[in-house]
Amino acid sequence: MTAETPHWFTSSYSENGGACVEAATNLVTSRGVVPVRDSKNPNGPVLTLTPGAWTGLIQFAQQAPRWLKSSYSDNGGQCVEAAINLIASRGVVSVRDSKDPDGPVLSLAPDAWAGLISFARQAGI
Structure with missing residues (x-):
């Protein structure tokens, strides 16, 4: 009997900033497990x-904020990011300062x- 080789793929939730996870889901049938590693x-x-x-991990990742920079942000430090993907799971839109990603988050209905x-549109800001 030959051991099945893991076929690693990068998660679609990984980013270019180094937060990359790989999984080998092809082993579920033969071994009953999903190996996960740092790419x-x-x-x-x-x-x-x-x-x-x-x-459960996939469901959690889908509920994690996916931060989008406002199209009105500029290179002079006036940068706002919003996570609108949280409306369905949490009923809020989260907003933060992109210069301080670990700082406070404002959650809005x-x-x-x-x-x-x-x-903001009416005020031209």
């Missing part, structure tokens, strides 16, 4: 997840977010 360190440790844990965008 920057393919020879490093591998985390072995059950299929249920893998599904969708109607408050729409009002803020409307105000």
Whole structure:
């Protein structure tokens, strides 16, 4: 019997900033597990997840904020990012200063977010 080789793929939620995860989902049928590793360190440790844990990880990643920089942001430090993908899972739009990604986050109800965008457009800001 030949051991099945993992076929690694990079998660679609990985980014170019180095937060890259690879998984080998082809092993679910033969081994009942999903190996996960850091794509920057393919020879490093591998985390072995059950299929249920893998599904939970994917669901968590889908609920994580995906930050988008405002088209009105400039290179002079006036930068705002919003995570509108949280409306479905949390009922909010989160907003932060892109210069301070670990700083405070303002969470707005969708109607408050729409009002803020409307105000900014009308005010030309």
